[in-house]
Amino acid sequence: MAALLPALIVPGLVMNQTGRQLIGVLMLVQAELLCVLEEQMYGAHHHEEPGSGMMYPSYLVIATSAAGIAACQALYRGWSLPRWANWVVSTLYVAKLTMLVLPEAYLVLPAAVLLLTAGAPLYMYTTEQGKLRVRLGAWQGLAHVLATVVAVGLARFAVFDVVQWSALGRPHEGVLLGALLVVTAASLLPLITRCWAHNQVSN
Secondary structure: OOOHHHHHHHHHHHHHOOOHHHHHHHHHHHHHHHHHHHHHHHHHHOOOOOOOOOOOOHHHHHHHHHHHHHHHHHHHHOOOOOHHHHHHHHHHHHHHHHHHOOHHHOOHHHHHHHHHHHHHHHHHOOOOOOOOOOOOOHHHHHHHHHHHHHHHHHOHHHHHHHHHHHHOOOOOHHHHHHHHHHHHHHHHHHHHHHHOOOOOOOO
């Protein structure tokens, strides 16, 4: 019922064309509740005995994620949703799809942290017309790099679970370290392409 409450309030606020920030907060709350509830319901089946019926099928996970992203885009284009909410809520719905990969590992939260950290430069810094990159102070770049490293560190167990699942067993420590480095490099790509694409050292 708690997840349905924002869905009941948002249409009224949109029709009255008031409370853009409140709409953003309600959309965020609904996305968070859906992520938690769906991950618990979808993951519960994989902890049960083989042959038991699936309580929450995968197509519902895909459907709610697609519907959430579509709703965010529609509200944002209609000036009913703030830019920050469109970014954060859409990212949560994308991260929610990771539960389909390895349900028992509960990947949604680590994936959301990684995606939000990696996508922050794309959201925070917009290029001016006629320019291909954004000028970024050294301290700003360092802050983004440190935030990315911290996010990868927090998500390390999720990375290990995915690597172990892919390798069908426990891989060597060097493989795990290499996977963390690959994830870190991939998470820094948006920062490099948006702000430091001209810098040979960063490339």
